Amino acid sequence: MGKSSKDKRDVASITLGGLQAKEQGWRARSAFKLMQLDEEFNLFEGIHRAVDLCAAPGSWSQVLSKRLSENHANNPQEEPPKIVAVDLQAMAPLPGVIQLQGDITKVSTAEQIISYFEGKLSDIVVCDGAPDVTGLHDMDEYIQAQLLLAALNITTHVLRPGGTFIAKIFRGKDITLLYSQLKVFFPVVTCSKPRSSRNSSIESFIVCQNYSPPEGYVPTMANPLLDFHYSGDNQLTGPNRTIVPFIACGDLRHTVQLANTTLSICSSGYDSDMTYALETKENGEYKSLDPLQPPISAPYLKALELKRNNFYNRVA
Amino acid sequence: MNLEKDVFAGLVTSMAFLTDSILLVGQGPWLKAFDVRNGELLAKSLVLPANRIHRLVLEPRGVNDEGTYAQRRKILAYGAKTLAVLTIEYNIGSSSQLTDQSSHHAEGNDNQKTEVVIRQVQQYGPFTDWIQDVQWLYEDDESGVEATKIAMAFAHNFVEVYDITAERPSRVFRVQCEEQCILYSARFFGNTLSTLYLGSGTVFNEVHVWKVSDKNEEGFAPVQHRLVGHDGVIFGIRFSDDGSLLVSVSDDRTIRVWGLKDQKRKYHVIFGHTARIWDCIMVDQYLVSVSEDTTCRVWNNPYLQEEDEQSDSAMDCLACWEGHAGKNVWSCAVSPNKRLVATGGQDSGVRLWSLKAIQENHIESESDLTAIDLPELESYAPQLEDANEFMRNFVIVDYDVIATFTNQGFLLRYDNDDQKWTALYQDDDFQNYAVMEACREGQFVVSGGLQGHLSICHAYSAFTPLKLKVHNSKVLSVFIFESKDKGVFYIVSIGMEDEFYLFRFDMRIIDEPKIRLVHRLQRSEIKTTIICATISEDDSLLLCGSRESALLIYRIPGIHKDASAEDQPTLSTLALQLRRTHGRQAVSSVLVRPLPETSSHSPGLIVLTTGRDGCFIEYRLLNIASSATEDGPNMDIDADKMDLVDDDDDSDEGQEKKAHGKSLLIEKVYKNRVTKGWAEGAMYMDGELYILGFFRKRFFVFNVAKGFEMLSVACGGAHRAWHFLNDDRKLAKCTFAFFRRNKVNTLFRKCMPSTETFEASVQSNFHGKDVRAITFLGAAIGCQEKFKNMPMIVATGGEDTLLRLSQYVPGDLEGSLISLRTVRKHSSVIKSIVYSIGKETLLFTSGASEELRCWKLDSHPPQGTLASDFDPSKDLLDISCLELAASPLVSDIKETRIMDTSVFCIDAHRGYHILAAAYSDSTTRLWLFDEVAKKFYLIADGVWHMKCLLQIQHLLVEDNAGGQGIIIITSATDGKLAFWNATSVVNQFIESYKAGAILELVKLPEPFYSYQAHLSGVNAIDIKQQEDGSFWLASGGEDNAFALNWLDIRYDSREDVPASATAKADIAKIEGAHASSITGVHIVNRRVLTVSTDQRLNVWDVDTTQGVKLSLGDAHYIDVPDPSAMDVTVHNDTIVVGVTGIGFQLLKSKKLM
Structure with a gap:
């Protein structure tokens, strides 16, 4: 799920998306996903304030920063852009992005965001967060749903009515429960899969537009939002299920030209599933691809270090 | 269609022993009971529809019904947000295989069969949140009555207590922990509300222990113990029986044992699993853990070790059990008598291990x-009265045989079988001192005495003992090595002199053994006491280790030749001396073996030494073949100045790492301290x-x-x-x-x-990793034989790179999938399996790394069974899979994957098959496979989608003139389907091939028809001809949609008439056919089956009276997560659906009318 070995299959070889991202200075390949969502949904028009939840390593904040600065450059008379990036862990600073190291389940975090916006609410909230998957699909889907609902909960505190909420989802067995929950707050909910997200990956994005909380709804962090149950409107199986429209988005025709790289096939956009031939002008050798942003510290670093130092192999 | 679920193979996520002989297993939504004595499935019950059983919790006190053997026990089974309360009634019969007397008496009942009945009492839920643990609660500790309440811990760190005595359960208590965060795991301790604790494993890497009945001013339960130290989320928590210890396992690959009563808050960390750890049970002095690394390990519980042993024995791993395939052991349980451990894997396997055997590997007492x-x-020297007699030295001659030299110079043999002693030899030259070595292969003992004598005695006196004077004074050590020539041995004898000796001992004629000195070996100039040695006969090398920490290597040319007796023994000097190998500690043993042929350094030797510094060192010895004269006079190297060679480091700065003279080259590869x-x-x-x-x-x-x-x-x-x-x-x-x-x-x-x-x-x-391909072999089975009842054989392949052939065997409680053959040949994932019948039955498997292999499938009834008598419900098909060929790699691009294939036999008489393959480099490729020549020939290729291809199918269309058109249909991530006419390129190639000429690769003509079926990837397609000659093409996409295109497809063999496809109606499409991507589509009669990542199987009715109308018929929840492929077959008038993903599920319809 999310990271099936299918997805990892070409980590060792050539991830074109990664190479592209690196060439263009994005912190992670996922930057393209937000840009492709924008191409389809025109997310950033007239937008001044944005919140990036679970922001590290920061590629979505980069996209927000770029697009919102462009907005401001085109309309300098309007208020300057403000972007708040929230994450539990620190990340490298980004120009034009205010960083907030905090927990999205805390009211204080919501209050801080609003204070950065000088009392105003955000136009858009994005969340590309995903937990490490265990391989127990039901559990992974549940945890991902809780992350999304926590993001939704803080969103109800900081998003202006009419605003947009975008988050990563796993389209697993109980995804319709999440759709039902989101539809309570947003009349327009679309599931979208950018082309830069692999066909084989379970990951998709939920684009929730025109934030309209139910009448009398008071945002609260005292209780977590919980996902729904199957009901008459949304049954376990059969015709009555809450399934939101699906839109495939993105055509990276314009960004596929890389500085030193020619693609043998690039006429109709980059395909994250396709195996491409890469030729570089340097010595005709494949480029090495270090991670764009080093991975977040892995929990098993200590175990790896010990193994390297032969700690494992001791007895008695 | 009324499909019913049958076989399920998937993750085994929960287990509990009901008794010492009955194991309960939660697999998917089913609870199963097995007799561990014979593996028999005793009962199976669907307890949590649409959810997986995450844990089974037995009521602590069982109930014995008076006057009968029947016993009752209640059990809770939960998964996700639902809980089932079950009663299990059972009685234990005798098992013919049961030999354990104690449990026989305790549980056995000679005249009865073991029976288990699972009764569902209640199903509760869905609750508001995900359940992380449940516990039975009693009114108080003492009373013998049944539990009245259930406590439940939820993922948002709150606990609710329900009264279950009433018809409907009522919530009687709720408390939220002050720490509000998501839990990855939780575990209760205590069986009354007032003594109930919860251990919470938080997403922030901490373990919190809190008392459920405590509340602070704000109404939250305060945390009593914060156990901080893990570097990753907590996947499992267990308490010791008395609640004084807590063990937690984590993403950080450690097990930690925490003392809860211990003021110092001390804890122990155990490293050793090579991946994430899911659970760990405390059993007396042991810890039993299961991990993502596919192992179950047993450890000493460091907390229970004696103080002085703690720091050193904390890492004691006592067993590493590897019985599961692929990835992950998810669950484990320990039998009440603590003798057995059960493990459940990702691979659907349930295995048992003897915890008792661990104790047997840990010998504590002299008894x-x-x-x-x-x-x-x-008894052996009556003449020597009152002599000072005792054992001077001893050797093991065989598993049951010891030999000893006594102070009085007697060599005695002890046979443990009859515990008798036999005197073999006596010699006063061996009084008071003897060094000894024994050879099990030759059953003889070599001893060295104080006066420089060697004696060679056969342990069963097959030859007269030999004695020779070798040294001037006492023999320090002797060594024996086997030659490759049976009956020939080498003996090394070391005394006080400046040289030592190597003898060839030939006992091929057993009663006439011959010993001959073949080499004199010069001692090192520095002080060395050789205490271990080994020989590499093929390389003519003798390697010795010394008490002074040196490794000494001698060339002993010509040793493997059976040189004639006249040859004078040659004198060999040291070829290489490596000092201070183990610091200053003794080299205690030396071992050699050839470098693997696959090594880039081959040929050469791996030399391994152990030392009293607690280390072992691995060296590579190269340039062995060069002649002895090229070696330096005395290559003397200080190992301290030698670094490890790093094979990844290509730089040539490693002068210090390698030590070599003119020829012999030794490299230190690895050093590891083990103790x-x-x-x-x-x-x-x-x-x-x-x-x-x-x-x-x-x-x-x-x-x-x-x-x-x-x-x-x-x-x-x-x-x-x-x-x-x-x-x-x-x-x-x-x-x-x-x-x-x-x-x-x-x-x-x-x-x-x-x-x-x-x-x-x-x-x-079953497969231990994701299954990506499934094909029912149907007609491919039993082509040569006429089966009265055809067995159902299914071929599967996936991420584990294995091709599995399994037979479905129906059963009373459930059918089973019995593995007939597992073939490991692919180096990466198998994505497609297809078959074709020509002269033989051929199976084609393909997948990543452009691998495409052809196998000859041979199947027949087992030996001695006639095909007409074959009963597929109990007989297993004898099936073999012989690899015929692998296709050449043709893509210019590395890592190209074959996404799908389709095959048909174009000339059965000649054995020609056409295989169409969809490649991830967007190329459609057509292959000819000639089964006689066992070769693949690339006929044609074509690129049209410009995206990664996903599916491919072929279609044979006949025209009026009797010609046959070959149509290839492809789909890709662009959401399109394309129709290619491959008829002329294939026919031209075949005609020419028959004539003996192989045509050059040609381009396929552009597709003659295409349409946009989906918004993105078309993951699944199926095409079937209808009774009126028209075709249905069903497709399922990443976009959740299912589409059906009703087509007229025409082919004309006349050159000038192109093939055509015309839609007979608008394409029918259900946009939200599923909530997630569709991964399998199958047309069956006038219905279409679709399966999706949302774990639903939908059956669509197709109505073509006015255009095409699709409506949902049945819908089924599928228990296989991430379903990735589906195949459908009709077997004995029953529709059989196989769905694979993380596991496998088989569904069957009622008999078709």
Whole structure:
């Protein structure tokens, strides 16, 4: 799920998306996903304030920063852009992005965001967060749903009515429960899969537009939002299920030209599933691809270090 | 269509022993009961529809119905947000295989069959949140009545208590912990509300213990213990029986044991699993853990170790059980008598292990050892009255045979079988002193005496003892090596002189053994006392280790030749001397084996030394073939100045790393300290390295690759004289002997002493990783034989790179999928399996790395069964899979994957098959496979989609003139389907091929028809001809949509008439057919089946009276997560649907009318 070995299959070889991202200075390949969502949904028009939840390593904040600065450059008379990036862990600073190291389940975090916006609410909230998957699909889907609902909960505190909420989802067995929950707050909910997200990956994005909380709804962090149950409107199986429209988005025709790289096939956009031939002008050798942003510290670093130092192999 | 679920193979996520002989297993939504004595499935019940059972919690107190053997026990099974309360009624019968007397008496009932009935009492839920643990609660600790309440812990760290005595459960208590965060795991301790604690494993890497009945001013339960230290989320928590200890396992690959009553808050960390750990149970002095690394390990619980042993023995791993395939052991359970451990894997397997056997590998007391003492002197030397007689030295001659030299110069043999002593030899030259070595292969003993004599005695007096004077004064050590020539041995004898000797001992004529000096070896100029040696006969090398920490290598040219007796012994000087290899500690053993042929350094030797510094070192010895004269006079190297070579480091700065003279080159490859004590020996068993040694008061055998102690014997400490003999990798048969108090203390182990009988594999393994391809072999089976009843055979393949052929066998409680054949040949994932019948039945498998392989499938009834008598409900098909060929790699691009294939036989007489393949480089490729020549020929290729292809199908269309058109249909991530006419390129190639000419690769003509079916990837397609000659093309996409295109497809063999496809109606499409991507589509009669990642199987009715109308017929929840492929077959008038993903599920319809 999310990271099936299918997805990892070409980590060792050539991830074109990664190479592209690196060439263009994005912190992670996922930057393209937000840009492709924008191409389809025109997310950033007239937008001044944005919140990036679970922001590290920061590629979505980069996209927000770029697009919102462009907005401001085109309309300098309007208020300057403000972007708040929230994450539990620190990340490298980004120009034009205010960083907030905090927990999205805390009211204080919501209050801080609003204070950065000088009392105003955000136009858009994005969340590309995903937990490490265990391989127990039901559990992974549940945890991902809780992350999304926590993001939704803080969103109800900081998003202006009419605003947009975008988050990563796993389209697993109980995804319709999440759709039902989101539809309570947003009349327009679309599931979208950018082309830069692999066909084989379970990951998709939920684009929730025109934030309209139910009448009398008071945002609260005292209780977590919980996902729904199957009901008459949304049954376990059969015709009555809450399934939101699906839109495939993105055509990276314009960004596929890389500085030193020619693609043998690039006429109709980059395909994250396709195996491409890469030729570089340097010595005709494949480029090495270090991670764009080093991975977040892995929990098993200590175990790896010990193994390297032969700690494992001791007895008695 | 009324499909019913049958076989399910998938993750085994929960287990509990009902009794010592009944194991309960939660797999998917089903609860199963197995008899562990014979592996029989006793009961199966669907307890949590649409959810997986995450845990089983037995009521602590069982109920015995008076006057009957029947017993009752309640059990809670929960998963996700639902809970089932069940009652299990059972009685234990005798098992023919049961030999364990104690449990026989406790549980056995000779005249009855073991029976288990699972009764569902109630199903509760869905609750508001995900359940992380449940617990039975009693009114108070004392009363014998049944539990009245259930406590439930939820993922948002709150607990609710429900009264279950009433018809409907009512919530009587709720408390939220002050720490509000998501839990990955939780575990209750206590069985009354007032004594109930919860251990919470938080997403922030902490373990919190809180008392459920406590509330602070704000109404939250305060945390009592914050256990901080893990570096990753907590996947499992367990309390010890008395609640004084808590064990937690984590993403950080550690097990931590925490003392809850301990003021110092001290905890122990255990490293050793190589991936995430899911659970760990405390069992007496042991910890039993299961991990993502596919192993179950047993450890000493460091908390329970004596204070002085703690720091060192904390890492004691006592067993590493590997019985599951692929990835992950998810669950484990320990039997009430603590003798058995059950493990459940990702691979659907349920396995049993003997915890008892661990104790048997840990010899604590002298009562487990045989103390061998000399017999009365008068029994072998009545003439020597009152002589000072005792054992001087001893050797192990065989597993049951010890030989000893006594102070009076007697060589005696002891046979453990009859515990009798036999005198073999007496010689006054061996009084008061003897060095000894024994050879099991030759059954003889070589001894060296105080006056420089060697004696060679056969343990059963097959030849007259030989005696020769070799040295001027006492013999320091002797070594024996086997030659490759059976009956020939080498003996090295070392005395006080400046040289030592190598003899060839030939006992091929057993009663006329010959010994001849073949080499004189010059001692090193520096002080060296050689205490170990080995020989590489093929390489003419002798390698010795010294007490002064040197490794000494001699060339002994011509040793392997059976040189005539006239040859003078040659004198060899040191070829290479490596000093201070183990610091200043003794080199205790040296071992050689050839470098694997696959090594880029080959040919050469791997030299392994162990030392009393507790290390083993691996060297590479190269340039061996060069002649001896090229070696330096005395290559003398200080190992301290030698770094490890790094094979990844290509730079040539490693001068210091390698030590070489003109020819011999030695490189230090690896050094590893395995003990703080002495590493005293090493051996390779089935390629795995075992290190023998002593630490503190124990002797150990350590498995280096798997990192656990295989055997440990309390022997009082390191000994001057000890021997170890073993023959198998499990050390089931071994002998360890050492001197203590003038006795030979010996562990004779003939087999694992454990007498328990249990079925090691209760439920068999399936694929341990994601399954990506499934094909029912249907007609491919039994082509040569006429089966009255056809067996149902399914071929599967996936991420584990295995091709599996399994037979479906119906059963009373559930059918089973029995593995007939597992073929490991692919190097990466298998994505497609297709078959074709020509001269033979051929199977084609393909997948990543452009692998495409062809197999000849041969199947017949088992030996002695006629096809007409074959009963597929009990007989297993004998099936074999012989690889015929692999296709050449044709893509210019590395890592190109074959996404799908389709095949048909174009000329059965000649054995020609056409295979169409969809490649991830967007190329459609057509292959000819000639089964006689066993070769693939690339006919044509074409690129049109410009995106990664996903699916491919072929279609044979006949025209009026009797011609046959070959149409290829492809789909890709662009959401399109394309129709290619491959008829002329294929026919031209075949015609020419028949004539003996192989045509050049040509381009396929552009597709003649295409349409946009989906918004993105088309993951699944199926095409079927209808009765009126038209076609249905069903497709399922990443976009959740299912589309059906009703087509007229025409082909004309006349050159000038192009093939065509015309839609007979608008394309029918259900946009939200599923909530997630559709991964399988199948047309069956006038219905279409779709399966999706949302784990639903939908059956669509198709109405073509006015255009095409699709409507949802049945819908089924599928228990296989991430379903990735589906196949459908009709077998015995029943529609059979196979769905694979993380596991496998089979659904069957009622008999078709």
